[in-house]
Amino acid sequence: MNKAIEIKDLVKNYPESFTLGEINLNISSGEIIGLIGENGAGKTTLIKSILGILLKNKGEIKIFNKNLDKNEVLIKEDIGVVLDNSFFPEILCPKDLDKIMKSIYQNWDSLLYFKYLNEFNLPCNTMIKKLSKGMKKKLEIAAALAHHPKLLILDEPTSGLDPVVRSEVLEIFLKFIADEEHTILFSTHITSDLEHIADEIIFINKGKVILNKNRDELLDNYGILKCDIDKFSSIDKNDYITYKKNKYDYEMLVSDKAKIKKKYKDMIVDNITLEDLMVLIIKGDKNEGIN
Amino acid sequence: MKGLIKKDLLMIKGNLKYALLFLVVFIIISLEDVSIIYYIPTFISMMIFITTFSYDEYNLWDAYAISMPVSRKDIVKSKYIASIILIFIAVIFTIIISLIIGLIYDNINFQEIIANVLICAASIIILEAIMFPLIYKFGVEKGRITIFVGTFGIALLIGFLLKNFNVDANNFIVFFDKYYYLIIPITLIIVLVISYLISKKIYLKKEF
Helix, strand or coil: CCEEEEEEEEEEEECCCEEEEEEEEEEECCCEEEEECCCCCCHHHHHHHHHCCCCCCEEEEEECCEECCCCHHHHHCCEEEECCCCCCCCCCCHHHHHHHHHCCCCCCCHHHHHHHHHHCCCCCCCCHHHCCHHHHHHHHHHHHHCCCCCEEEEECCCCCCCHHHHHHHHHHHHHHHCCCCCEEEEECCCHHHHHHHCCEEEEEECCEEEEEEEHHHHHHHCEEEEEEHHHHHHCCHHHCCEEEECCCEEEEEECCHHHHHHHCCCCEEEECCHHHHHHHHHHCECCCCCC | CHHHHHHHHHHHHHCHHHHHHHHHHHHHHHCCCHHHHHCHHHHHHHHHHHHHHHHHHHCCHHHHHHCCCCCHHHHHHHHHHHHHHHHHHHHHHHHHHHHHHHHHHCCCCHHHHHHHHHHHHHHHHHHHHHHHHHHHHHCHHHHHHHHHHHHHHHHHHHHHHHHHCCCCHHHHHHHHHHHHHHHHHHHHHHHHHHHHHHHHHHHHCCCC
């Protein structure tokens, strides 16, 4: 399988506040990659470092098997982006964007762009500042798709969208990914979106990748072991990754649901959602040694 | 890069009605004193152009621009080109208005009009050339303040030099009058190139 993004030893350092990395990632083309993590974990920093909006301190990034620093303009022809908070100046209208983008992207497809505007019920001649938050997001998505990119890099593309539009947008992403050469890197807080569409989940915490797994594998194998407070001490510490003490019971994150079910027959082992996983890893105790 | 220039010019189109309003007011004023008309359109073109920086900053446009297939160098270059295009339009406009006013007063001195308009345009270009690197370095708001402080400082310095070192300004003016068609373009090119190189250097290290 071709690699869409290869990141080697990427470090982005903010003196005295935050360090991202070292990040090593290989993203295959044809997949939807979900980037999760709490606010300030480094999702946006990672995305902006990949795009060259932030200047990395160290490391190498290859996109479509080409070195990004040396082929930046060429590579970006094939990338569509939605950034959190950053877009065209608000006094332009959607129709202006068509005129501008036509001269920026070689493959800009005006017909497709206006088709999306139509599909999303977006007005052509209204200034961006008069659009609602959801409409603005949809406009950003239309602009990201209209030059037939091979890679979509999306920072919180579904935030601010109501459930109906969100499912429309996810539907579009699924259609996009039907082409095997296409790839999506997608960061979000709304982890349920990823449960529907992501192939791989990358979990970032405090600037480090702490989990990088296939979604099915993750949801099939990981689970939550629940037990009463008095039984907690009887559980082997090697069997769980983190634990969280609640009022009446303990919840433990386990990485091999089937094995744990056999071993602790009298206890409950629940399926896990990405949200549970995030909370247990971030809020739980003993969160070292996750593989 | 063409797309980036278009973007700035389309943004100005969005603000055009304010510019026209300004202009109408000044044209009315200039019916009293014709010489003021030489400055106004180019000056307005600068004020309006600076607003493109404000909107860029407000909507965090630069991050988006960098993610497109344009180099950081081109993003800076396009600002310079767009601003010069705008000044050029303002110059043409000024010449036309001056001719119309001249017709009204039945007093057209074409050479004087051209010389005046060009000198005004040149001073605005120099002002922008000083301003752009400051805007890239400090942001629009601080950049704007710096320019006023800077211009005032330079005026003071020149006054001080003239007074204390007994420089004969008249000689210079005579020299300038004779060769302005050479001095102006050469100065502009030098100033713009230096300004662009400084802006580029700042922008290459900037993060958004």
